[in-house]
Amino acid sequence: MKIDIEDYYIRFGPMVHRRCLFLLKDEDRAYDAMQEVFIRLIRNKDRLTGKYPSSLLFRIATNVCLNILQSDKHLTEATDDILLSICSSEDIESRYIAQDLLNHIFINEKESTRTIAVMYYIDKMTLKKIASEIGLSVSGIKKRLSKLKENLSISKGIYLE
Amino acid sequence: MNNKYKFDLDLEKYLLNDLDSPSKQRIKDEIVINKELRDELERLNKNNDDFFNRFPVNKFISEIKERSFLKENKGKIDFIGSISSSVKRISGNYKKILIPSFSMAAALLIIILFSNKFNGTNVSQNIYNNYSQSDSNIQTDKEIRLKGPDSFLQIYRKGLKRNEKLNNYSHVKERDIIQICYFSARKYGLIFSIDSNGEINIHFPDKQNEAALLKRNKVTPLSFSYRLDNAPFERFFLVTSDQKFNIDIVLKTAKAISENSRDMKEKDLELPEEFNQSSILLLQ
Numbered sequence: 001m002k003i004d005i006e007d008y009y010i011r012f013g014p015m016v017h018r019r020c021l022f023l024l025k026d027e028d029r030a031y032d033a034m035q036e037v038f039i040r041l042i043r044n045k046d047r048l049t050g051k052y053p054s055s056l057l058f059r060i061a062t063n064v065c066l067n068i069l070q071s072d073k074h075l076t077e078a079t080d081d082i083l084l085s086i087c088s089s090e091d092i093e094s095r096y097i098a099q100d101l102l103n104h105i106f107i108n109e110k111e112s113t114r115t116i117a118v119m120y121y122i123d124k125m126t127l128k129k130i131a132s133e134i135g136l137s138v139s140g141i142k143k144r145l146s147k148l149k150e151n152l153s154i155s156k157g158i159y160l161e
Numbered sequence: 162m163n164n165k166y167k168f169d170l171d172l173e174k175y176l177l178n179d180l181d182s183p184s185k186q187r188i189k190d191e192i193v194i195n196k197e198l199r200d201e202l203e204r205l206n207k208n209n210d211d212f213f214n215r216f217p218v219n220k221f222i223s224e225i226k227e228r229s230f231l232k233e234n235k236g237k238i239d240f241i242g243s244i245s246s247s248v249k250r251i252s253g254n255y256k257k258i259l260i261p262s263f264s265m266a267a268a269l270l271i272i273i274l275f276s277n278k279f280n281g282t283n284v285s286q287n288i289y290n291n292y293s294q295s296d297s298n299i300q301t302d303k304e305i306r307l308k309g310p311d312s313f314l315q316i317y318r319k320g321l322k323r324n325e326k327l328n329n330y331s332h333v334k335e336r337d338i339i340q341i342c343y344f345s346a347r348k349y350g351l352i353f354s355i356d357s358n359g360e361i362n363i364h365f366p367d368k369q370n371e372a373a374l375l376k377r378n379k380v381t382p383l384s385f386s387y388r389l390d391n392a393p394f395e396r397f398f399l400v401t402s403d404q405k406f407n408i409d410i411v412l413k414t415a416k417a418i419s420e421n422s423r424d425m426k427e428k429d430l431e432l433p434e435e436f437n438q439s440s441i442l443l444l445q
Binding site: 004005006007009010011012013014015017018019021022025031035038039042052053054055058123125129132133 | 180225
């Protein structure tokens with residue numbers, strides 16, 4: 001499918017940038033990530049048959065940012081904030097749990113599961129909303145999250161609500 | 162949690178006119194009673210305007226072209242680089258000749274490999290610099306259109322140094338000159354506005370009762386610009402369809418909402434399913 005990348009940038013650029021800034025908390029990295037999002041968009045243009053193009057761009061932006069965070073060797077302000085979002089608490093034990101969750105999400109899970117986990121734990125979206133964005137059923141989303149929790153509790157003895 | 166950066170997907174999609182109808186209506190209802198939400202929308206609109214000042218379209222497009230090229234041709238550039246460095250060991254004179262040539266060769270390679278890569282148009286040139294251009298070439302029907310919300314308006318205000326993109330709820334002044342543009346994946350369309358006096362102005366097409374044949378899948382400016390009068394607000398509508406239609410169908414529903422100030426600002430036109438509509442409200 002032919003797309004005019006300039007039109008897409010004009011229309012969706014600000015949204016993509018805000019998404020990257022929200023996850024990365026750094027202007028330069030967000031700009032870098034935004035460039036990567038539009039490059040990926042061109043490569044994935046065949047996926048642009050969905051109803052809402054903003055949803056695809058949102059997912060690409062989330063994945064690009066997670067890849068960037070994954071490659072961080074040290075905790076940055078961004079990962080710190082993500083940890084706080086997940087555990088909604090500043091006590092040390094919760095943060096270690098959240099850190100493990102984050103590592104697990106980054107390393108062991110599929111890209112789509114990572115996006116679902118971010119949407120649930122960080123964006124605080126409802127299961128119904130996540131399902132509509134991802135294009136899965138609510139039961140499919142529940143299954144993924146349940147599997148994620150199971151994998152975590154088996155490997156780490158971590159229990160999530 | 163650091164609250165400096167926020168992100169609300171539904172609000173973003175609402176601004177993009179890329180939201181399902183129930184969610185869109187929920188936000189519209191909420192806007193009326195929730196000042197914080199209205200402030201947030203205004204903040205997002207301002208952020209959108211600032212965005213293009215900071216990250217201009219042409220600059221961004223050329224940067225991602227270069228970045229994409231470098232990614233795809235990393236091997237080639239390394240190979241050229243290694244030839245250059247081996248020549249350096251032979252003779253300093255060769256270095257002086259080859260390195261500029263390498264730069265030129267690399268630049269030439271970039272131009273050759275990349276010249277037809279993107280489906281770029283002179284959209285930004287049209288929108289940002291040129292109000293009076295009319296393009297008589299109608300694009301042929303070869304593009305696959307997006308499904309769902311696939312038509313939208315863009316409005317620009319003429320400025321002294323550069324033109325400014327206006328968004329839904331943007332503030333304007335009497336006598337501001339604006340340029341209306343449209344993007345449509347559908348074949349036929351109508352652009353009109355309703356102002357706070359309930360007056361309906363048809364902008365495109367002019368002088369006919371049927372919807373205009375649109376240039377599809379590219380942002381297209383109308384062939385004239387428009388000076389705003391002193392009405393407290395004016396809402397611009399784009400209505401599109403794959404089938405030719407009589408504009409009276411649309412104007413009738415426009416008349417219905419023009420009788421109520423709140424409806425004029427917020428309510429969608431009541432149209433059959435085969436129509437797509439989008440609007441931009443400008444406030445004074």
